[in-house]
Amino acid sequence: MDVRQTRRLRLDDLSDDRLPRTRTPVAAVRAGLWARTDRQAGLLVSMAVQQRLTSPAELAVEMMRVRRDRRRMLLNELVVEIGGGAESLGEIDVARECRSRGLPEPTRQSARKGPNGRWFLDVEWKRYGVVVEVDGIQHAWAQHVVGDALRQNELAIAGALVLRLPLSGLRWAPDEFYAQVESALRSRGWSRRWPSGTS
Known part of the structure; x- marks a missing residue:
């Protein structure tokens, strides 16, 4: 058990529930501040949302x-x-990496209406019809495989170019995956605009 004390405690930090506890946003921020690593801090805060x-x-x-x-x-x-x-941290990492590589800023958590309700696409460039789905380990679980495939197929039928980016790919083969993202964007009409005076 890891017991912590805080100098920031206020009465409105507590939940109205019968069981005394800290409100979720307060707990999420404190978890981020007290995490062992920056990566763990980001994971704890983003998971709460x-x-x-x-x-x-x-x-x-x-x-x-x-x-x-x-x-x-x-x-x-x-x-x-x-x-x-x-x-998720994966989506945040993708957006950051796109910026650093000179790729256009994507939309995150873009809503789409599917046959069985609303979907939220991880990363999308709507103007170019390119979607990147960032797959954490949970996407390999049996209950997600079928739903992911149906969603990808619906997007493809509607004309979207869908790329899958496993989180392990961000770690082990980022250049190869981002080259594919750039290639997909180029195939749909995006071109890199170089500053004037450069070739």
């Missing part, structure tokens, strides 16, 4: 109360990214 336990706006309010902490800037940037639509 991904699981619909809190919202980016609620996290932003709690982050404004943090005056000093070595992870303050990191978590502020993460909350801004999540507020921009990203719900």
